Amino acid sequence: MRLRIASFLTVAIVLGIGAGIAPSHDANTPSKPTTLQQFGLVGDGKTDDTNAMQRAVDAGLGQIHLPKGNYRLTQPIVVDLDRVGPTSITSDATATITMAGPGPALRFQGTHGGTAAPSTVKANVWERQRMPLVEGLEIVGDHAEANGIEADGTMQITITRCLVRKVVDAIRLTGRNRNVIIADCHLYENRGVGVFMDRLNLHQINITGSHVSYNQRGGIVAKKSEIRNLHIGTCDIEGNMGGRDSIPSANIELDSTDSSIGEVAIVGCTIQHTHDAPNSANIRINGKSNPVRHTDERRHGNITIADNILSDVQINIDIERCRAVTITGNTMWKGYERDLIARHCSNLVVGNNVFDRNPRYHYADGSGAKHGVVFENCSNATIIGNHIAGVGDIEAAMVARRCRLLNIVGCTIVGFGKCGLLLDDVRTSRVSDCLIRDDEAENDAISIKVVGGAGNMIVDNLVSHPDTSK
Structure with a gap:
């Protein structure tokens, strides 16, 4: 019996069996690398x-x-x-x-x-x-x-907890991608764009919880791209436009020229700086849609801009040729040209926003900021419950020009200087239940001024300076 046990142990040792002993390898067989070193x-x-x-x-x-x-x-x-x-x-x-x-x-x-x-x-x-993953890198x-x-x-590329700086474009998406997540990143001090959607066909992208700052040619930019389901939430996006000599851009710029962009949500972000960059904007969306290389469809719009803090640029929100846009619950100040400009837009809701003249940060105390809201060539719009307080030397705090089917209800316009609400060639529209007052304005100021147009209803407003020119 002892002889048999000894013989078994001898065989086990030779074969490398038991007690965690690995079998021996031929010294001439190279091992496959398994570590980065x-x-x-x-x-x-x-x-x-x-x-x-x-x-x-x-x-x-x-x-x-x-x-x-x-x-x-x-x-x-x-x-x-x-x-x-x-x-x-x-x-x-x-x-x-x-x-x-x-x-x-x-x-x-x-x-x-x-x-x-x-x-x-x-x-x-x-x-x-x-789901290719990039995480935790600088x-x-x-x-x-x-x-x-x-x-x-790619399908489901996920980029998270990364810092990218001193390059041209921090993250560039091109060609075709689906279900992209960019989260908790710092895209900082780059010569180009923070997130650049460049000639891209993309459906479903979430950009959340990130700092996108000091990129000289835009923060989040889409050019010549077919984009659907773009969600930008709870980000800090600022200073993405260089200085006085920079190329005009925006902290968020979505340009549908030769492309198509739709189904966009920009929610809960702080978006600001820099007013000394030419034609700078916090959010600029051009919905002009031409035939695109990916599909024949021309859908554009279906955009929500909600609950953001926006300040210190030439135009806080600049939208053109967009359909089905909701702008609600935002706080805006220090729009040096205007706080909001909407051109050639339809099915537009602008509600419960604050447009305030607040000299935060003490740079020039905001003395160059004009503020105000402009609607040009727009139709089918509900403008409700907005608060405009204090504007610079401009024609009116709210301007509607060559528009039709506007429903302006329950707005407060105070500190308007020259004019509170200007309706210039506006047709088949309604203004009611608004408070439009400037108790310190000159005697020639006008609360509501109507130039041309037809078929409008203006009722039940409380004003300080009625139009006596009629």
Whole structure:
């Protein structure tokens, strides 16, 4: 019996069985790298880590978790999702990627050609491409043409808790993407745009809880893109327009020229600065829609702008050729040209907003801000419960020009200077139950002035300076 036990133990030791002893390997068989260091990543801020990081991605590790260090790149790291499989590039906020070459530091490439509906997502997309993740990284530019993160053809790309600075565009979405999430990021001090939707076909994108600040050509910008279901919420978006010599842009700019944008919600954000940039705006939406390269549809509009704080630009909200827009519950001040301008819009609701002359921050004490609200060539609009307090040297606190079917109800306009409400060539509209007073205005001031137009009803308003010119 003792001989048999001894013989079994001898065999077990030779085979590497039991007691956690691993079988031996042929010394001539190379082991597959399983750590980033084995791929040659250094992370000292001097060594070019491009090839090492690309090898790690191409090996299909899946999880590329960068430890503390500065990883210098001279070419984009391309994540070909269908080839390498599900991939995340992450850190715990201790790793920096320095992009020392042209192009994006990280480029994610997928093949998804369907919609957001599950039935259109092919099996290989679910198995190999779903939800590429970038988390906890700092990306810093060290080249005139460096960018941050780029995605094309992806399904459910998620970018969270990242800091991107000193590049051209922090996050660029192009081509075709579906179900994008950008959350809890700092997109800060870049030469281009914070989030750039560039020639993009995209349905479903959430941008939440992020700081998008001091990007010189716009905060969140869409150009030549078909966008549906864009949700921007609880972000701080400010100073994204350079200075006096910058290209006119906006903290949020959605331009439908040669494209189509619809189903947009901008809710609960602080959006402000900078009034000395030419033609600056906090929110600018051009809904003019032409035939687009993706589809023949020309739908545009269905926009909600609600519960935001907006200040210190030339125009706080500037919308043109938009349909079905709701602007409600916002607080605005320091609109140096106007607080709100709406041109060629229809089915418009502007309600329960505060347009106040508040000299916050003491820069020029707001003395150059004109404020006021303008509607031009608009139709089918309800303008209700708004409060306008104090305007500069302008023709009227609220102007409606060449409009029809306006219902202006329950508004308060005080401190209007020259004129409270101007109706210029307005037809088939109603003004009722408004309080329009300026007890310190000159005697030639007018609370409600009507020029031309026809078929209007103006009743039950409390005014301080009636129009005696009739």
